Amino acid sequence: MRGARQDFTLTERLMIVAILVIFALVAMQNLLQSVEQSEQRTLKSAIGEYAAVKSMYSEGTATVPQPMIQATAAYTDAYPGSPAR
Secondary structure (H helix, E strand, O other), rough: OHHHOOOHHHHHHHHHHHHHHHHHHHHHHHHHHHHHHHHHHHHHHHHHHHHHHHHHHOOOOOOOOOHHHHHHHHHHHHHOOOOOO
């Protein structure tokens, strides 16, 4: 009974491919939006931290805190060719 089995026509195959492409485009758009929102949250957090640190050091404190000086010195001692020197 070879005649009983019928394959999909070209039109049916193209419709399936078109539906899959549409699903893929929607998924990619959602992925790109979520990545952009994540980057915006990261930037917002970094801006907030920067503003906090900047205000902390610009309120009349012209000196760098001692732990930061010690950490920089330890880094330059461990890595002699570092650009921090």
